[in-house]
Amino acid sequence: MMNRLPATPAAVLLCGVLMVGVVLSLTEGAVSMPASGSLAAIWDALFNSERSGLLGHEKIIVLELRLPRLLLAMLVGAILAQCGAVMQGLFRNPLADPGIIGVSSGAAVGAVLAIVLLPVAWQVWAVPSSAFVAGLLTTLLVYSLARSSAGTSVVMLLLAGVAVAAFAGAGIGFLSYFTDDTRLRELSVWQMGSLNGANHQQVLLALVAFVMLATWFQRRAGPLNAFLLGESEARHLGVPVERMKLELIVLAALGVGIAVACSGIIGFVGLVVPHLVRLSCGPDHRRLLPLSALTGAVLLMLSDLAARTLVSPAELPVGLLTALLGAPFFLILLLQQRKQWSLSGA
Amino acid sequence: MLEIRDLLVEAGGRRLLQLDNLTLPAGQFVALLGPNGAGKSSLLKAISGEVGCRGELLFHGQSLRHWNPQERARHVAVLPQASSLTFPFSAREVVEMGLMPLSLSRQAGADVVRAAMIDADCLHLAARSFPGLSGGEKQRVHLARVLVQLVQAEKTPLLLLDEPVSAQDLGQQHNILRLAVRLAQQRGITVLAVLHDLNQVLRYGMRCLVLAEGELVADGEPEAVLTPHRIEEVWGYRPERYTTEERFALL
Numbered sequence: 028m029m030n031r032l033p034a035t036p037a038a039v040l041l042c043g044v045l046m047v048g049v050v051l052s053l054t055e056g057a058v059s060m061p062a063s064g065s066l067a068a069i070w071d072a073l074f075n076s077e078r079s080g081l082l083g084h085e086k087i088i089v090l091e092l093r094l095p096r097l098l099l100a101m102l103v104g105a106i107l108a109q110c111g112a113v114m115q116g117l118f119r120n121p122l123a124d125p126g127i128i129g130v131s132s133g134a135a136v137g138a139v140l141a142i143v144l145l146p147v148a149w150q151v152w153a154v155p156s157s158a159f160v161a162g163l164l165t166t167l168l169v170y171s172l173a174r175s176s177a178g179t180s181v182v183m184l185l186l187a188g189v190a191v192a193a194f195a196g197a198g199i200g201f202l203s204y205f206t207d208d209t210r211l212r213e214l215s216v217w218q219m220g221s222l223n224g225a226n227h228q229q230v231l232l233a234l235v236a237f238v239m240l241a242t243w244f245q246r247r248a249g250p251l252n253a254f255l256l257g258e259s260e261a262r263h264l265g266v267p268v269e270r271m272k273l274e275l276i277v278l279a280a281l282g283v284g285i286a287v288a289c290s291g292i293i294g295f296v297g298l299v300v301p302h303l304v305r306l307s308c309g310p311d312h313r314r315l316l317p318l319s320a321l322t323g324a325v326l327l328m329l330s331d332l333a334a335r336t337l338v339s340p341a342e343l344p345v346g347l348l349t350a351l352l353g354a355p356f357f358l359i360l361l362l363q364q365r366k367q368w369s370l371s372g373a
Numbered sequence: 374m375l376e377i378r379d380l381l382v383e384a385g386g387r388r389l390l391q392l393d394n395l396t397l398p399a400g401q402f403v404a405l406l407g408p409n410g411a412g413k414s415s416l417l418k419a420i421s422g423e424v425g426c427r428g429e430l431l432f433h434g435q436s437l438r439h440w441n442p443q444e445r446a447r448h449v450a451v452l453p454q455a456s457s458l459t460f461p462f463s464a465r466e467v468v469e470m471g472l473m474p475l476s477l478s479r480q481a482g483a484d485v486v487r488a489a490m491i492d493a494d495c496l497h498l499a500a501r502s503f504p505g506l507s508g509g510e511k512q513r514v515h516l517a518r519v520l521v522q523l524v525q526a527e528k529t530p531l532l533l534l535d536e537p538v539s540a541q542d543l544g545q546q547h548n549i550l551r552l553a554v555r556l557a558q559q560r561g562i563t564v565l566a567v568l569h570d571l572n573q574v575l576r577y578g579m580r581c582l583v584l585a586e587g588e589l590v591a592d593g594e595p596e597a598v599l600t601p602h603r604i605e606e607v608w609g610y611r612p613e614r615y616t617t618e619e620r621f622a623l624l
Contacts, residue, residue, distance in 0.1 A: 121460070253470050257457050259423050264522065265446030265474040310460040 032307045034314040041321040045101075048328045052097040055332065057340040058088055065089045099225040100331040100345075101324035102233035103286045104296055106240060108323025110282040111297020112304075112315055113244055114166075116251045117275050118173065120184065121302060122360060125283040126294030128169050128184055129191030130162050134280075134287040136198045137161025139214060143202045151228050159284030165191055166280045220293035220346015222331050229289045236285045240278055241320060247271060248312035255310070293346045295353020296323055302360065374399045374529050374563055375420070380428035382415045390415040390587045392428075399529035402557040402564045404574045404595075407584035408608050413567045416584070417533050420565075421451045433528050446474035448526045450519035454535045456511050458503055464514045465490070465499040471521030485524050486517070493517035494548055508540040516549065523562065532556065534566035538573070546570075550577050571599055571612075575621050583607060596621060 053065040060081065067079035068089045079086065107125065114123045114130075125131045141150060141157035169191065173183040203214055216223065250271055253261040262268045286293070300323045304315055327345070330352075334345040380392040390412035397403055405413050419426040422437060430437040437445070450471075458467065468490055472482045490496040493516040498506060503514065516537065523530040534553065538546040554577055556562040568574055574581055574595045581598050583591040585607045591598045604623070605611040612623040 119457070119459070249473055252462075252466075253473055255458055255460050255462070256467070256470065257453065259421070259451070260453060260456075262423070262442075263421060263446060263449070263451045264470065265443040267442060305461065309466075310462055311466060 031309045034308055034318060037308055037318060038321060041318070041325055044325050045321065045328070048325060048332065049097060052100075052328060052332050053089060053093050055336050056088075056093065057335075058085070060085055060089065065093075069094065095227055095230050096222050096225040096331065097328060098230045099233055099289060100222050100328045102230065102237050103222070103290050103293065104300075104323035104325070104327025105320035106233065106237050106282045106286050106323075107293060107296040107327070108300035108319040109240060109244055109316055110279045110286075112301035112312070112319045113251070113275055113279050114297065115301055116254060116312060117272065117279070118170070118184065119255055119257075121305070122298070122357075122364065123184060124295065124298035124357075125162075125279070126292060127188050127298060127357065128173075129188040129195070130165050130169065130280065130283050131287055131292045131294065132192040132195035133165025133168075134158040134162030134284045135218065135292055136195045137284070138288050139199045139202050139218075142210065142214065143206045151232075155232060155285050155288035158288040159281050162284040162287065163277060163280035166276050166283075170276060216344055217291040219344035220291040220349070221334075221344040222290050223342065223344075225289070232285060233289055236282060237320075240282050241316070243278055244275075244316050245313070247275065248316055251275075251312040252310075291344075291346060293327065294350050295357065296327055296349055298360075299349075299353050299356050300326060302356075374433060375531055376429070376431040377420075378429040378431070380416075380419060380426055380430065382412070382419050382424055382426045384424070388587055390419065390426075390584070392416070392589055395582070395589065395592075397531070397563050397565060399563055400557050400561040402553055402566070402577070402579040404566055404568045404579050404581045405584065406568060406571070406574065406581055411584040412587040413584055414535065415587075417451065417535055417565070417567065420531070421449065421533060432531065443474050446522060448523070448528060448530045449533070450522045450530065451533045452512070452516055452519050452535060452537055454512075454539070455508065456503075456515060461502045461504060463499065464495060464501050464503050464506065464510075467503050467514050468495075468499075468517045468521060471518040474522065475525045477525070485521050489517040489520040489524075490514075492520060492552055494545065509542065509545060512537070512540050513545070513549075516552075520556075530562050532562050532564045534564065536567050536569070539569065546573065554579070571595075571604070571623050575599065575623070599623065 050062050050066070054060050054062045064079045064081045068081050068086050071077060071079050072090055081089065111124050114125060115121050135158070137160055138154050138158040141153040145153045169184065169187040172187045199218065203211055206214065250261065250266040253264045253266050254268070254271070258268050301315060301319045304318045304322055308314055308318055330348045331345045334343040334348050337343060375397040377392055377395040380390065381388070382390040405416065407413050415424065418424040420430060420437070432440065432449070465486065468486050469482070472486070477485060487496065490499060493513045495510065495513040495517055498510055498514060503511065506514065519532065523532065537549050541549060550573060553564045553566060557564050578595060580593065581591070581595050582589060583598060583603070590607060591603060601612055601614050615622045615624065
């Protein structure tokens with residue numbers, strides 16, 4: 028028998044945590060500000076009033092630095108978590124994660140290519156587009172390498188991830204070699220995954236991507252469930268399998284590409300979040316996808332809050348923190364899978 | 374209802390199955406027999422559209438290729454031999470996936486799922502995690518799922534069972550075969566099942582198709598088809614045949 032949390036209370040709880048996190052993220056940091064003032068500053072900006080009582084530079088900190096960064100953290104977390112959940116469904120394998128199987132690294136090569144080679148003025152759109160294309164190619168490559176009639180082989184999946192990451196590392200290294208010092212510093216922070224430098228354009232881009240992906244994924248939630256039974260079983264249930272696979276691969280690559288373009292490689296969110304949601308609320312994608320988005324938003328927001336405040340006034344790249352949390356988690360999952368393999372004799 | 378003409382299935386230049394003419398009428402329980410590699414799975418896969426094939430497969434007068442996928446899912450269901458689902462769905466959730474091509478209200482859906490799980494004798498497993506079930510239990514859950522899938526058929530549906538009893542214990546084997554007979558007789562479903570136990574075929578007296586080396590070598594009543602001579606020809610084993618009160622048994 029299985030113990031599961033019903034989805035609605037779980038969602039309410041997550042929303043509660045999200046609210047608290049939002050307030051903390053706006054008020055905590057190198058410059059501490061009263062919660063009421065920070066929230067009122069947002070109100071002021073929205074409705075053109077003067078109630079916050081904050082000084083000019085404090086308003087700028089809230090509106091131009093903390094708010095976009097907070098929103099970007101939530102959106103990128105939600106996108107990564109949903110893309111992770113969809114990829115795991117697509118690969119029929121709970122270990123698939125954009126970071127582990129190399130899609131993030133692939134997308135990063137695309138992004139770095141655009142950062143280093145293209146003029147700064149083009150970068151707002153060129154970096155995400157180039158990250159998307161490179162991420163898409165990587166996903167298609169890894170998928171064709173790892174798939175077999177019985178689903179996808181974990182070994183091939185991980186090996187492909189290692190190979191792609193190594194290649195991407197070399198590629199990025201090569202490109203960094205030719206770039207100037209300021210861009211180099213930027214690149215290295217970005218590579219570790221950081222939400223530093225979030226701006227309104229990025230937030231807008233991530234918002235549009237998230238809304239589109241979330242709606243589309245949700246429409247495919249039922250067929251994704253059937254897909255987990257096996258490709259032929261899904262086909263027999265009337266699911267247009269080939270079309271759906273292609274569609275989801277493109278959308279997931281798009282999500283990862285945009286996330287990588289906005290914030291660099293933030294690993295393990297796509298692995299840890301869907302896994303936690305499955306453990307507590309079950310694997311049904313109709314609930315898994317929205318709950319993953321919420322949990323991903325909460326997780327990345329809190330990680331970024333920690334990254335900003337732990338060593339304040341300096342800050343850590345948030346990708347380091349998620350990797351610190353995620354890597355041991357991944358090892359535990361691998362150990363569990365190994366137990367299953369030895370039980371099934373494979 | 375299902376008419377197959379000049380069917381040819383090939384893979385890698387090797388002929389797997391060649392059928393000139395075969396008709397399955399509505400409400401018939403048909404056993405598909407033959408040694409390993411005779412083309413039984415190829416026939417099921419050709420009908421379910423999983424392998425490419427030449428020839429005509431007419432289902433209710435229309436080529437199966439031209440059926441709308443949703444419509445087709447409500448009329449043709451396939452019970453797989455084994456399952457690769459590793460995500461922790463409950464058995465009930467797996468059966469509920471059979472509702473996907475249907476348009477039922479929530480309550481009607483729940484009733485259909487429950488009835489199918491009773492038929493397939495797996496209602497007691499409803500809350501269990503699917504990956505933790507035994508092979509036979511998993512297959513019965515899938516059986517319930519494909520039964521659900523066919524409840525909204527407007528025309529006679531076709532149920533393809535790929536070795537439905539090979540993972541089951543003796544009691545369950547007979548439950549499933551009796552269920553298949555009932556589906557054919559009472560609901561008029563055409564059932565095509567890959568079976569291996571010839572005595573079960575004799576016991577339930579369904580029509581049998583015997584395939585050998587990709588060709589249909591016999592088609593008819595089990596008493597007429599399953600002669601010791603033919604069994605030796607096809608399977609390379611000569612059984613003894615006993616007659617008891619109007620029935621045959623093979624040893």
